[in-house]
Amino acid sequence: MSTHQDMAGASPHPGLQADLSPMGRSESDTLPLPHGERVGVRGTPLLKVENLSKTFILHLRDGARLPVVDGAGFALNAGECVALGGPSGAGKSSLLKMVYGNYRVDAGAILVSDGDETVDVAAAEPRRLMRLRATTMGYVSQFLRVIPRVSALDVVAEPLVGDGVAREEARARAGHLLARLNLPERLWALPPATFSGGEQQRVNIARGLIAHRPLLLMDEPTASLDAANRAVVIALIEEKKRAGVGILGIFHDAEVRDAVCDRVIDVTQFAAAA
Numbered sequence: 700m701s702t703h704q705d706m707a708g709a710s711p712h713p714g715l716q717a718d719l720s721p722m723g724r725s726e727s728d729t730l731p732l733p734h735g736e737r738v739g740v741r742g743t744p745l746l747k748v749e750n751l752s753k754t755f756i757l758h759l760r761d762g763a764r765l766p767v768v769d770g771a772g773f774a775l776n777a778g779e780c781v782a783l784g785g786p787s788g789a790g791k792s793s794l795l796k797m798v799y800g801n802y803r804v805d806a807g808a809i810l811v812s813d814g815d816e817t818v819d820v821a822a823a824e825p826r827r828l829m830r831l832r833a834t835t836m837g838y839v840s841q842f843l844r845v846i847p848r849v850s851a852l853d854v855v856a857e858p859l860v861g862d863g864v865a866r867e868e869a870r871a872r873a874g875h876l877l878a879r880l881n882l883p884e885r886l887w888a889l890p891p892a893t894f895s896g897g898e899q900q901r902v903n904i905a906r907g908l909i910a911h912r913p914l915l916l917m918d919e920p921t922a923s924l925d926a927a928n929r930a931v932v933i934a935l936i937e938e939k940k941r942a943g944v945g946i947l948g949i950f951h952d953a954e955v956r957d958a959v960c961d962r963v964i965d966v967t968q969f970a971a972a973a
């Protein structure tokens with residue numbers, strides 16, 4: 700009997716498997732990250748979204764139906780940065796949350812390459828999804844979710860500690876990243892709850908980028924940043940790309956989008972008939 704877990708886990712999805720052939724690329728296509736993390740081979744498929752449909756049902760509004768996407772499909776390769784574009788309300792953030800597994804989908808597949816396996820996020824069991832997030836798929840939200848009483852340095856270091864890096868080493872790397880993002884050192888020991896919007900966003904970006912995840916989802920990571928810090932984020936994203944990380948993001952800021960994105964997917968093409 701084919702179980703739910705089988706669908707989500709070990710057996711590679713035929714659709715993505717066909718694309719996972721080496722395509723004549725070699726490891727030398729990518730530069731390693733400074734700490735020797737696993738690097739992706741640029742150009743290999745990381746994410747394939749197929750025929751995705753979703754309608755929100757508003758239970759508190761007599762079950763009103765709000766179709767958001769219908770038949771959405773696109774793909775993302777290692778080393779590529781792709782923007783989701785379209786006007787406010789088009790469904791960009793919803794699509795990103797579906798890929799991360801935060802929103803259920805009504806139909807379609809979200810195939811993420813996870814080492815030798817392919818995981819369909821749309822069908823994966825919660826535990827498989829958590830494992831995928833722990834190793835493969837990162838998410839940089841628009842706003843920092845503040846954890847009470849935890850210092851900025853530890854908020855940033857935590858994903859590395861979760862990966863098994865020794866705490867002192869993780870904190871040193873967190874400090875290095877916060878320094879690059881111009882967060883004053885006097886703030887590092889403080890919990891970010893009282894930080895300014897831009898300071899919190901820099902802590903959030905550092906937390907989202909510190910650990911190596913081959914696939915990164917970013918929802919407006921630079922909205923509250925000044926030009927100098929936007930330039931730092933552009934450099935950090937470029938380093939990730941060079942290391943073979945694939946990025947799917949929403950970048951309202953045209954300067955950032957033009958600098959880092961290889962192409963834009965207009966989500967209005969997936970608009971569902973209301």
Ligand SMILES: Nc1ncnc2c1ncn2[C@@H]1O[C@H](COP(=O)(O)OP(=O)(O)OP(=O)(O)O)[C@@H](O)[C@H]1O
Nearest residue numbers: 755757765767785786787788789790791792793794
């Ligand atoms: N959890 C939800 N429940 C009900 N409707 C939702 C939910 N999340 C999003 N929507 C609706 O789906 C549509 C798309 O919203 P979404 O946040 O994806 O747009 P967006 O393209 O990210 O817009 P913006 O550029 O303003 O961030 C909107 O009409 C929104 O009201």
Ligand SMILES: [Mg+2]
Nearest residue numbers: 791792793949
């Ligand atoms: Mg949005």
